[in-house]
Amino acid sequence: MLEGFMEALRLITSFDPYLMQIVFLSLRVSGGAILISTVLGVPLGAYLGMKPERKTRFVSKIIYTLMGLPPVVGGLIVFLILSRRGPLGVLGLLFSPAAMIIAQVFLSLPIVIGLTLLGIRSRGGDVAMAARTLGAGPLLTVWTVIKEARLSIFGAVVTGFGRVVAEVGAVMLVGGNIEGHTRVMTTAIVLETNKGNFGFAIGLGLILLTIFFVINSLLYTLQRGGEGHF
Amino acid sequence: MEGLTKRYSREVLNIKHLAFQRGNIYGIMGPSGAGKSTLLRILNLLEPPDSGVIYFDGRPLSDNGRERLIQQRRMTLVAQKPVLFQTSVFENAAFGLKARGYCKRDFRGKIELLLEQVGLRDLSRQHSATLSSGEAQRVALARAVAFEPDLLLLDEPTANLDPSNVEMIEQLILKLNRDRGITVVMVTHNIFQARRIAGQVVFLNEGRIVEMGETERVFTDPADPRTRAFVEGRMIY
Ligand SMILES: Nc1ncnc2c1ncn2[C@@H]1O[C@H](COP(=O)(O)OP(=O)(O)OP(=O)(O)O)[C@@H](O)[C@H]1O
Ligand SMILES: [Mg+2]
Numbered sequence: 001m002l003e004g005f006m007e008a009l010r011l012i013t014s015f016d017p018y019l020m021q022i023v024f025l026s027l028r029v030s031g032g033a034i035l036i037s038t039v040l041g042v043p044l045g046a047y048l049g050m051k052p053e054r055k056t057r058f059v060s061k062i063i064y065t066l067m068g069l070p071p072v073v074g075g076l077i078v079f080l081i082l083s084r085r086g087p088l089g090v091l092g093l094l095f096s097p098a099a100m101i102i103a104q105v106f107l108s109l110p111i112v113i114g115l116t117l118l119g120i121r122s123r124g125g126d127v128a129m130a131a132r133t134l135g136a137g138p139l140l141t142v143w144t145v146i147k148e149a150r151l152s153i154f155g156a157v158v159t160g161f162g163r164v165v166a167e168v169g170a171v172m173l174v175g176g177n178i179e180g181h182t183r184v185m186t187t188a189i190v191l192e193t194n195k196g197n198f199g200f201a202i203g204l205g206l207i208l209l210t211i212f213f214v215i216n217s218l219l220y221t222l223q224r225g226g227e228g229h230f
Numbered sequence: 231m232e233g234l235t236k237r238y239s240r241e242v243l244n245i246k247h248l249a250f251q252r253g254n255i256y257g258i259m260g261p262s263g264a265g266k267s268t269l270l271r272i273l274n275l276l277e278p279p280d281s282g283v284i285y286f287d288g289r290p291l292s293d294n295g296r297e298r299l300i301q302q303r304r305m306t307l308v309a310q311k312p313v314l315f316q317t318s319v320f321e322n323a324a325f326g327l328k329a330r331g332y333c334k335r336d337f338r339g340k341i342e343l344l345l346e347q348v349g350l351r352d353l354s355r356q357h358s359a360t361l362s363s364g365e366a367q368r369v370a371l372a373r374a375v376a377f378e379p380d381l382l383l384l385d386e387p388t389a390n391l392d393p394s395n396v397e398m399i400e401q402l403i404l405k406l407n408r409d410r411g412i413t414v415v416m417v418t419h420n421i422f423q424a425r426r427i428a429g430q431v432v433f434l435n436e437g438r439i440v441e442m443g444e445t446e447r448v449f450t451d452p453a454d455p456r457t458r459a460f461v462e463g464r465m466i467y
Pocket of ligand 2: 266267268310385
């Protein structure tokens with residue numbers, strides 16, 4: 001146990017190439033997924049959040065359900081779509097980083113949409129009205145609403161990133177955990193633990209924990225500072 | 231406006247005819263739920279009426295989005311519960327001018343002067359979330375008049391304010407009306423306030439106009455029994 005811990009610290013401080021490669025792939029995949037989710041999810045969430053609640057009730061329920069989708073199930077769906085016989089099989093994306101990004105978009109997009117929607121619904125209508133009384137056209141109105149909800153939106157993005165960077169099921173299914181190609185932090189932890197390679201697994205665990213500490217610090221600051229300046 | 235109606239779950243407005251003359255100050259009065267705020271929102275083109283026509287400058291409102299925005303930009307509404315943007319007082323006051331494409335260099339002095347007039351000069355950099363309610367109300371008014379609208383719609387601009395704030399806001403309204411000929415339509419529950427600044431009053435009850443006329447005449451000799459009850463009821467307290 002202690003031995004594993006020492007080994008982990010050695011790997012991290014020596015920037016072990018195998019370890020670093022995995023960490024960077026993880027960040028690239030989850031970062032790419034959250035980028036796509038943000039670009040698609042924030043405008044969509046803003047649009048839904050500005051519509052009257054009763055008109056979006058059904059869509060909202062679907063989004064909330066997808067927010068809690070177990071990663072393996074999301075991975076399974078993307079797997080079926082991308083597999084050789086699936087509708088997008090011709091693209092040959094399965095077991096590639098692109099497939100993992102698609103699967104993680106599937107998991108993080110509902111979170112970004114859902115949390116943006118909630119953040120905008122609370123104040124969006126009033127903000128839009130205020131902007132319009134002051135002569136804002138449609139574009140500036142939407143932009144103002146999004147800007148006013150920036151704290152919630154930032155929180156939505158950070159939460160979404162936290163979810164995908166930590167999930168194993170989906171990336172394992174559609175990525176295949178191929179060394180040097182689709183092996184990310186979580187799948188590497190599973191593998192190395194099974195091999196008895198605890199030092200390596202603990203090292204990755206520590207890095208993941210650090211990432212989560214940063215994410216939660218951000219969220220904590222956001223919630224505390226939400227009332228004041230930003 | 232002609233033959234205007236508005237329904238939510240029930241009919242909340244039914245106005246056969248209502249005209250505001252340029253350069254006057256109107257007080258809109260009536261019990262809670264009479265439809266006063268709804269009327270202002272419709273006048274500001276924030277919500278469409280279910281039927282009826284609104285004329286602005288003698289012409290019906292345009293169906294064309296761009297032209298309508300131009301018409302909408304000549305008026306403004308200060309809501310009953312103003313929503314300030316989460317930024318500085320200065321940026322709040324500058325919003326309307328920015329929306330019209332002016333650049334900061336050109337309006338900085340103008341905004342500062344305006345903030346001084348409403349006693350907010352020293353708060354220019356302060357974040358809106360930290361303002362008292364009286365200060366917030368004054369920011370909302372300053373923000374609305376910064377771009378010199380022709381028609382100013384005010385929804386209870388001085389409710390819940392202390393006398394010095396009331397005085398400051400009333401003075402600004404009167405000054406804008408006097409100097410720039412700005413037309414003001416103001417919802418108020420306060421008869422004394424209506425008498426102080428409104429030349430004309432409109433009484434609204436259950437979405438209908440009960441009485442309209444010169445302020446003094448309506449208060450001293452109301453034609454409608456409901457207005458009379460309202461006026462006399464208030465005078466006792
Ligand atoms: N968006 C809405 N949806 C449904 N009903 C509404 C809506 N807005 C207003 N109403 C209803 O319309 C009626 C008139 O509301 P309005 O806010 O215009 O009254 P008001 O005269 O301004 O009252 P107050 O003096 O209390 O501000 C009320 O019965 C209100 O419940
Ligand atoms: Mg009202």
